[in-house]
Amino acid sequence: MPMYDYRCKNCGEKFEELVFSSSTPDDEITCPNCNEKNSERLLSAPMVSTNSSSHTASASSNSGCGHSGFS
Numbered sequence: 001m002p003m004y005d006y007r008c009k010n011c012g013e014k015f016e017e018l019v020f021s022s023s024t025p026d027d028e029i030t031c032p033n034c035n036e037k038n039s040e041r042l043l044s045a046p047m048v049s050t051n052s053s054s055h056t057a058s059a060s061s062n063s064g065c066g067h068s069g070f071s
Contacts (some may be wrong), residue, residue, distance in 0.1 A: 001018055004042075005041070006026070006040065007042055008034060008036060008038060009038045013031055013033035013034065029041075
């Protein structure tokens with residue numbers, strides 16, 4: 001189930017919505033701010049996953065601003 005970014009055409013609120021079907025029209029997405037069904041899907045960058053276990057371990061063991069963790 002993909003998460004999409006939307007903007008309400010009525011009040012301008014930007015929000016994320018979990019969409020259960022790709023065939024769901026954008027005008028059926030309800031704004032959480034004004035409860036109107038007048039939204040448009042925004043373009044967003046794809047989420048890229050990396051192996052965070054080694055990155056997290058090195059980042060948490062190093063302290064100090066600007067330390068890259070590389071030896």
